[in-house]
Amino acid sequence: MFGLDKKDTTLLIIVALLVFLAPFLLNPFPADSAMAQFNAGYPDLMQRFVIFGIFAIGFNILFGLTGYLSFGHAAFLGVGSYAAVWMFKLLTMNVIPAIVLAVIVGGLFAALIGYITLRRSGIYFSILTLAFAQMMFAIAYSDLIGRFVGTSITNGETGLQLTLNDPRILGESATPDGSIPLTNLFGWDMRSTYQMDVGAWLFQFNFGYYFCAVVMLIAFFLSIRIFRSPFGLMLRAVKSNQQRMNYTGLNIRPYTLTAFIISGMYAGLAGGLMASMDPLAGAERMQWTASGEVVLMTILGGAGTLIGPVLGAGFIKYFENIFSKINEATLHQWFSFLPDGLETFVVWVAEHFVGSGWHLTLGILFMLVVIFLPGGLVEGGQKIGGLFSRRKQADEKSKATKTEPAE
Amino acid sequence: MGILDVKNVSKRFGGLKALSDVNLSIKENSVHAIIGPNGAGKSTLLNCLVGKLIPDTGSVMFDGQSVLGRSPYEINQMGISRVFQTPEIFGDLTVMENMMIPVFARRDGAFRMHAVAMVNTETDVIEQAEQVLEDMNMADKRHMTAASLSRGDKRRLEIGMCLSQQPRLLLLDEPTAGMARADTNNTIDLLKQIKDERDITIAIIEHDMHVVFSLAERITVLAQGTPLVEDEPQKIRGHPKVREAYLGESG
Ligand SMILES: Nc1ncnc2c1ncn2[C@@H]1O[C@H](COP(=O)(O)OP(=O)(O)OP(=O)(O)O)[C@@H](O)[C@H]1O
Ligand SMILES: [Mg+2]
Numbered sequence: 321m322f323g324l325d326k327k328d329t330t331l332l333i334i335v336a337l338l339v340f341l342a343p344f345l346l347n348p349f350p351a352d353s354a355m356a357q358f359n360a361g362y363p364d365l366m367q368r369f370v371i372f373g374i375f376a377i378g379f380n381i382l383f384g385l386t387g388y389l390s391f392g393h394a395a396f397l398g399v400g401s402y403a404a405v406w407m408f409k410l411l412t413m414n415v416i417p418a419i420v421l422a423v424i425v426g427g428l429f430a431a432l433i434g435y436i437t438l439r440r441s442g443i444y445f446s447i448l449t450l451a452f453a454q455m456m457f458a459i460a461y462s463d464l465i466g467r468f469v470g471t472s473i474t475n476g477e478t479g480l481q482l483t484l485n486d487p488r489i490l491g492e493s494a495t496p497d498g499s500i501p502l503t504n505l506f507g508w509d510m511r512s513t514y515q516m517d518v519g520a521w522l523f524q525f526n527f528g529y530y531f532c533a534v535v536m537l538i539a540f541f542l543s544i545r546i547f548r549s550p551f552g553l554m555l556r557a558v559k560s561n562q563q564r565m566n567y568t569g570l571n572i573r574p575y576t577l578t579a580f581i582i583s584g585m586y587a588g589l590a591g592g593l594m595a596s597m598d599p600l601a602g603a604e605r606m607q608w609t610a611s612g613e614v615v616l617m618t619i620l621g622g623a624g625t626l627i628g629p630v631l632g633a634g635f636i637k638y639f640e641n642i643f644s645k646i647n648e649a650t651l652h653q654w655f656s657f658l659p660d661g662l663e664t665f666v667v668w669v670a671e672h673f674v675g676s677g678w679h680l681t682l683g684i685l686f687m688l689v690v691i692f693l694p695g696g697l698v699e700g701g702q703k704i705g706g707l708f709s710r711r712k713q714a715d716e717k718s719k720a721t722k723t724e725p726a727e
Numbered sequence: 728m729g730i731l732d733v734k735n736v737s738k739r740f741g742g743l744k745a746l747s748d749v750n751l752s753i754k755e756n757s758v759h760a761i762i763g764p765n766g767a768g769k770s771t772l773l774n775c776l777v778g779k780l781i782p783d784t785g786s787v788m789f790d791g792q793s794v795l796g797r798s799p800y801e802i803n804q805m806g807i808s809r810v811f812q813t814p815e816i817f818g819d820l821t822v823m824e825n826m827m828i829p830v831f832a833r834r835d836g837a838f839r840m841h842a843v844a845m846v847n848t849e850t851d852v853i854e855q856a857e858q859v860l861e862d863m864n865m866a867d868k869r870h871m872t873a874a875s876l877s878r879g880d881k882r883r884l885e886i887g888m889c890l891s892q893q894p895r896l897l898l899l900d901e902p903t904a905g906m907a908r909a910d911t912n913n914t915i916d917l918l919k920q921i922k923d924e925r926d927i928t929i930a931i932i933e934h935d936m937h938v939v940f941s942l943a944e945r946i947t948v949l950a951q952g953t954p955l956v957e958d959e960p961q962k963i964r965g966h967p968k969v970r971e972a973y974l975g976e977s978g
């Protein structure tokens with residue numbers, strides 16, 4: 321389908337099914353049950369899954385294929401967000417122009433920064449990208465350019481927001497009832513959510529989520545095509561042996577630069593979608609921690625694999641949500657079956673791993689994955705799959721040996 | 728005038744004169760061996776031909792065009808392919824993919840944003856790569872990861888990759904170093920076959936005299952950065968100057 325072979329088509333269909341059924345799959349527990357806190361089928365969380373999935377898919381095209389580890393990709397996501405919010409302020413609340421501009425701006429910044437940083441490789445490249453991203457963060461945070469030109473561009477630490485005075489040439493500055501208009505796709509409101517009650521269960525179908533999901537599937541499909549194209553083969557060759565590439569008549573720089581720009585456009589797209597779901601943009605999205613997060617997602621899921629980055633993004637965003645919500649009271653409730661003294665102790669220990677201490681848990685999870693599954697979650701899945709097929713083979717073998725004497 | 732003309736090439740590394748006033752002309756469609764003791768400057772000379780090093784003085788002309796100041800990939804696109812002392816292949820990729828990359832490079836040039844097509848529908852490239860794999864006797868290994876090949880097979884693959892570009896000049900730096908006798912003989916046979924079947928010029932650096940005398944039509948002896956003699960193999964054997972270079976002045 322669409323030029324993909326059978327295996328890739330199957331993968332795409334499975335991902336599409338999972339994404340479209342996510343409101344059901346992520347809400348397995350009744351809304352009032354104690355387990356409801358493990359549900360993840362809320363619009364804003366599901367939006368984050370697919371948006372960060374896009375970010376990681378794009379990052380994987382650079383890091384997974386060429387091996388160039390950028391520590392500054394959040395900068396492109398950030399400029400994408402700013403670009404999109406400006407579009408909402410100046411032109412229209414329709415998300416299409418905003419997203420298109422976000423992709424273009426992400427790509428332009430990536431072209432500029434990639435052109436400079438790709439002169440180096442390895443750790444020097446990583447440091448250079450980090451330095452550039454921190455510079456951009458500082459510029460956005462202090463609204464340096466805005467102060468220079470006289471009108472605010474990023475609105476500094478407050479972040480860029482919509483106001484009732486924005487021109488919105490193709491739309492309206494304010495709705496008739498005096499509020500800021502909502503982001504929409506040709507009139508379909510991103511926030512509109514259909515709630516479905518099935519017995520004790522509550523499922524939410526949010527238009528914004530489905531919009532992001534479709535965009536993610538397109539982004540995923542394009543990344544499969546890039547992986548399987550001659551261009552993708554060349555990117556893998558860059559990672560494998562640059563010396564041989566040079567002496568095979570191939571110019572490495574344009575290949576790495578193109579990969580860098582593509583991943584920058586994916587980041588810009590993610591930023592634009594983020595602003596489309598919630599029309600504000602702040603400098604914190606460009607922080608080095610945000611750049612580090614996409615690196616973690618990609619490695620955790622499996623760098624260089626097709627589905628890995630999506631899994632990594634989902635994994636991190638899910639556990640971030642769950643773990644940071646848990647507080648002392650929840651812990652006491654869980655461990656109430658223990659004797660009092662022990663309960664206090666266990667809760668005291670566990671406390672450090674939840675809430676704002678969630679990064680500690682993430683660090684441990686990351687360490688475990690990198691040590692035991694260097695290929696990421698995908699490798700874990702393959703190992704489990706391998707276990708099953710080996711058992712099957714063993715079964716068949718034992719059957720075969722059993723039937724032999726009978727012949 | 729040969730296909731490759733090296734004139735007055737010198738190269739210093741700090742105080743060390745690795746090459747001094749080297750003149751060398753390689754005739755088209757011949758096999759030319761460059762021999763000499765360790766540290767004579769053979770690899771340095773080769774590096775000056777492929778753009779890895781830039782000589783301090785002199786000129787290097789390939790087919791009437793200067794190669795100096797060009798990057799390795801440009802020189803390769805001119806028609807010079809190089810096999811390294813330790814095989815340089817794409818270890819993470821399969822044998823087949825390894826073989827397709829040079830074919831793509833030949834067809835599409837130094838860069839092409841070729842992302843709309845799929846590798847497995849590029850039938851012309853696949854056919855050419857398969858053909859070379861068969862010529863190399865490696866077709867059965869096409870799905871193996873290149874890094875998992877034996878040393879001899881890696882060398883074969885690398886030679887195959889260079890040949891699939893149909894270069895006019897093939898440079899080999901000690902292609903049999905560290906190889907077992909059987910692999911060495913295989914490599915000799917392979918190179919003989921290549922030389923018989925194609926219009927190709929081969930320059931080979933080699934310590935193994937068995938290899939040199941089985942293949943070379945002309946031999947240049949390099950010592951301390953200067954060519955001592957250049958002649959036919961029979962005349963090089965037992966040449967007093969060559970003995971002197973290899974055994975030292977006292978010998
Ligand atoms: N990049 C470099 N920097 C400094 N000195 C170098 C460099 N490359 C080579 N040399 C020196 O130049 C001289 C010639 O080296 P070269 O590698 O060309 O010798 P060779 O003839 O290939 O020897 P071998 O048979 O051992 O491969 C040696 O003394 C070597 O130490
Ligand atoms: Mg050498």
